[in-house]
Amino acid sequence: MADPVKPGRSAPIARLEALIETLRGEEGCPWDKKQTPDTMARYLVEEVYELVDAIISRDSTAVCEEAGDVLFQLLFVVNLFRESGQFSLSDVVEKNVEKMIRRHPHVFGDVTAETPATVSENWEKIKRKEKGDGGCHSVLSSIPPSLPALLRASMVSERAAKTGFDWDDISGVMAKTMEEWEEFSTEINNPVYASGSDKAAMEFGDILFTMVNVARFARIHPETALIRSIQKFEKRFTYMEEKSFQAGRDIVSLSMQEMHDLWDEAKQTVG
Template identity: 65%
Template sequence: MANSLTPPPSLTPIHRIVELIQTLMGEQGCPWDKKQTPETISRYLIEEVYELVDAVISKDVSAIREETGDVLFQLFFMIHLFNATGAFSIEDVVQTNIEKMVRRHPHVFGHGSADTPEKVSENWERIKREEKGPSRFHSVLESIPQGMPAILRAAMVSERAAKTGFDWDDIHGVMAKAVEEWEEFSKEINVDSDSFEKDNAAVEFGDILFTLVNVARFAHIHPETALVRSIQKFETRFRYMEMEAAKTGRDINDLTFQEMHRLWDEAKAKVG
């Protein structure tokens, strides 16, 4: 008999999604789902998280609801795969997280104190180090995933380093450093020459980006979110140009430079 697409309504939403995954992975389930592994699900989870971030930045509540569900589904799928091997259950995951959250919020659940977000963050990092124990050397840069997008990782690295006191005094200092890095890049690339050392120029350009990440930190702006918003703005304007060109039966590649800039100015005025 075919499996029902809709789990019994008497179940809680959590039990319904667990049962749904069990059905997909069952004997009469989906061949594609049954082939998935923690490694493949990890990739899909990353994709879904980025789609959720896009929805949040666009402030599309309907999309946020849908993408949040997709992220939850991938997480539950991952847990199911490990539960099937006897590694851990969803109860183990939840209990471990609750214990960690309580342990790392002594100012709420214990006798600690933390009156500011900065103090909370400081206590959090200290408790993390204590959890790992004194058996070996621990870098403050540990636990920052190597596979993170570079802008995100740069933000985390600079934030961790700054907490040790290795930082500029104020935003003016880091902005001056950004100008200095741009000047070094300009010298390296030697814009008056047809040839330059690309590896050295790439390093100097990376220094510019990393310094700008620190500028964002001082300005209380998350660089990844800011860049995503900027990209979305560009895409919206560019698509406007494409559609306007199509209305005249032309491809954007057929437009002159002047026509493109006229449409770009129109897009800025009409779509933001």
């Protein structure tokens, strides 16, 4: 089988690696020289979220810049492990190429997979086979507990559904959403309800998790959908603040009707 990785693409990466080595070198930057994998993990996560935000905003200039920041942070982390003699970038690439070839037998082997669904099913089977010790491995075990809750809920939902534990169609999960809403409403309207009770919080969480399943059936990623809604709200609310300032008013001094009028104006003006 021919190597699927085409030659002649390493020069830009080599430049970035050389830059990192300079920053970490004897004449380099004091901040860069003191970093560890643990400290860099935080910055990597932050840069990834900035990249996601740029992608969702469809701002290609920002995507280009943020992708560069993510690549820098990632190579920085790899360089830290190389310095300690644990592995190099070549090790990372080779291991990943081997895994990708192994998990794409429909491209590099004799397996047939005509649809994305079949590819996904085969992928999960290969992952389970890779465990290889005959023990019981949960399909959920590789989902990082530290992920944001909405993203983690989406991954848990998808993994569980691939085992066949799922609703027949979207109508079933939407009905379940209404059921969860009724349970939450019942708890909130209970005469003995205590504000912020654990039971109410759990019922509200059930609503959110069920809505994640609705999104899956609708082929909507809940994390990116929510980010887009937040961006839309921020744009409209900032417009309201700016218009209030231009009128010599603080937004907190506006009446509710004035706020609603500005909100409607923002919807027509900034989308």
